Amino acid sequence: MKYRKKLVVVEADQWFKNGDHPLDGSEGEGVVVRYFRHPQVNGASLHPKCGMKFHIHGWIDTLESGHCVCPGDWIITEVKGEYYPCKPDIFKATYEPA
Numbered sequence: 001m002k003y004r005k006k007l008v009v010v011e012a013d014q015w016f017k018n019g020d021h022p023l024d025g026s027e028g029e030g031v032v033v034r035y036f037r038h039p040q041v042n043g044a045s046l047h048p049k050c051g052m053k054f055h056i057h058g059w060i061d062t063l064e065s066g067h068c069v070c071p072g073d074w075i076i077t078e079v080k081g082e083y084y085p086c087k088p089d090i091f092k093a094t095y096e097p098a
Contacts, residue, residue, distance in 0.1 A: 009098045011077040012091070018058060021075055032083050033058035033069055060085055 013021055015033055024030030036043070036057040043055035050070040058069035060083050069075070073085040086094075 008079060010079075010095070012074045012086070012095065014088075015058060015069055015073055015075050015085070016071045017056065030058070033060055033075060035059065036068060 015021060018024070018030055018033065018035060019026040021030060021032045023032045029035060036054055036059045038054075041054055043053065045054055046052065047054055047057060047068070047070060050072075052071060054068075056071060060067050060069055060075065062084060063082055067085050069085045070087075072088050074088065074091040076084050076086050076091075078084060
């Protein structure tokens with residue numbers, strides 16, 4: 001059986017650096033996208049998917065624990081108010097302006 005996604009309008013903002021999300025302050029720790037921290041990941045090491053240093057990445061707490069946010073990712077506000085990062089190519093293929 002095949003299914004199609006229901007038409008849902010989402011709020012989305014493209015993120016490039018800490019403070020970019022409209023709900024985050026321009027200084028200090030963000031409310032939506034926080035600074036990336038992981039005890040086993042050196043901030044100077046490179047992210048395996050985007051090749052940029054981890055210290056310029058962000059972190060979003062999600063219902064599944066959390067996700068790393070790469071510069072250029074879209075931050076989507078889902079139906080129940082939760083936030084998720086989305087890669088630019090997936091966003092372009094999935095969403096269009098409402």
